[in-house]
Amino acid sequence: MSDYDGKAMIELRLRDGAQLFNSLDPFPFREGDLAAEAEGYILDWARDLPKDKPIAIVIHLEKPDAPDKPLPDLATAITRWFAGRASAETRALHELFHDGRLALMIGFAGLAACLSLSWLLTQDSEGPFARVFRESLIIIGWVVIWRPAEMFLYDWVPILRRRKLYRRLAEANVEVRLPEQ
The missing domain is CATH 1.10.287 (Helix Hairpins)
Known part of the structure; x- marks a missing residue:
């Protein structure tokens, strides 16, 4: 957790983009469920962040996916997931x-x-x-x-x-x- 361009930052280090999602979920990345561990990690850090600053989530991928497999839109998946949770x-x-x-x-x-x-x-x-x-x-x-x-x-x-x-x-x-x- 650190400061990133005036925003409170949460950093995740992942092997690949698929690690962020529930492996049993049949939906594609954009609509898939976040893994419980990933959601819990993000929520734990977010609770400790200053309430008056916007949040930035930085995901460091250790290895890119295969060249023939495009990188999933992790940003959209994460923001949609939490928007869905807010609606719930x-x-x-x-x-x-x-x-x-x-x-x-x-x-x-x-x-x-x-x-x-x-x-x-x-x-x-x-x-x-x-x-x-x-x-x-x-x-x-x-x-x-x-x-x-x-x-x-x-x-x-x-x-x-x-x-x-x-x-x-x-x-x-x-x-x-x-x-x-």
Whole structure:
């Protein structure tokens, strides 16, 4: 990791371009999946980079591919991969809020049912058992609404953080450097 023309740089040293991709993926390089190790390496370094600088990814290839086999467009493959990951995080965020709204409606119904039930079943009695029963139903009602509250208060933060990182990587300047001949 170093500074490259005002950008925070991530460097990868590879034997060849195919090392960057999942070998089980049948799609060509431009549409293929990045290898989990390559993606993890890039993400680990990108998390440590300054947030205020754009990212540059420099790929050093030890040996060029065979002359009859053209060099895959690694820059496009990497930026498309991370753009796709950013889109997936956007979908995950929409799903979280959709699920959160549904959970909130269920939670409020559960809370209302517990509060109503505690009031109905204990309005004529004031003994210790009635009080324990009433308080237990109130606690159960608040527990029912806990998860929707957690979804809206906290669960979206890591999704936004990942999406921002993926977008930065999708906008990264990717340069492939071949060995000197």
